[in-house]
Amino acid sequence: MGGMTTAAQLMAFCGVVGLGAMSPGPDLAVVVRRSAVRGRAEGMAAATGVATGVFLWAVAAAAGVAALVATVPVVLTTIRYVGAAYLAYLGIRALLAAIRPPETGPGAVPGSTGGAFRDGLLCNALNPKAAVFFLALLPQFLPAHPGTLETLTLSLLAVAVTLLWFYTVANLVAVFRRVFDRSGVRRALDGLSGAALLGLGARLAFVRS
Template sequence: MIDVLPPWPLLGAFLLASLLLAVTPGPAVVYLLTRTLAQGRRAGLASVVGVALGNLGNAVGAAIGLAALFAVSSLAFTVVKYAGAAYLVYLGVQALRSAQAVPQQQAQTPPATMKTVFRDGFLVALLNPKTALFFAAFLPQFTSAAHSPLLQSATLGAVFVAVAATTDVFYVLMASLVAGRVRRMGRARLWGRYATAGAFIGLGAYTALSGSRGKA
């Protein structure tokens, strides 16, 4: 591990920076909170695992040069960016159709399976090219030219994902404390479906319309 991790002062700075970045709410946190409030702690934790693996995929992609491809190819960035945005909107439309199709007195519709929740979290995170660009910009600040850049970047990326997953679990646990009350509020459950749909569609619009390629 000595060859792939920076010396302790620099590693400490990396961990602190990772923690500060991870606790800052972003689209992934909104997604996790939405899932938790809609389906409870188990769904939220399944989403955390999916998001973490999607982020890890982006970290590995950055380490092997995927982010470099995005940086020089507007087409590659645009394709992945809009694929991710389209998938988020698709999730929102599905939630909206569910809310409109189910009468209020039949609000006990079976929730999405844990497999579906995991898959959605994974794709939401993986299909965000800005995450790969972020890793490409952030990780090199803590690597050394004396050792393998690929191995160092992949290891640091995995550490960052672990830190982010830890803070995501905290968000899910906090949300789960009020999820039960929200689901027991009768009409609020139906409105919760609309809120879920709005959150997904809003995240899709944010992904499609947000800043330039160089901004994580």
């Protein structure tokens, strides 16, 4: 699409990115679990990690790097399997937390906003579907030869929309943290989120879109 991006096109871009962020997936699972088990700060740190991954993929798509990822089978396959392995690791960790005694469970172990940020970042950055999403989306809203300003504007808009959604999720879930602090509820949440992350990892590894 040639020329400058109009306000209507920017709104449309934000809408598509928002729908992508809202779709159920590993990003949402990680933010919800961190918010419920560890609290608002870690939920927002995980959300920031996800948004950082979005920024990296958006810039990579605009720079042509995502096209390489999406078209070279070995690169795409490597990212896919590493991402699946990381999701499996997070899932197993959550399942182990569900079966530990309360005194050694997640409630007794100090959390880490840095670890939450890392989980959010890696979940997004190691998801090849994010590369394909931005590779398909960005060219529709950028001129044929985009400059730094156009690329940076769309990338930051993608980050802002992602942060808005996941910060909202983190804060809403954190409101009910007292409920999640109950041992039985926390075990159930860890078990469900662990199973969900394992399922998402298996889907990423074995189901080709």
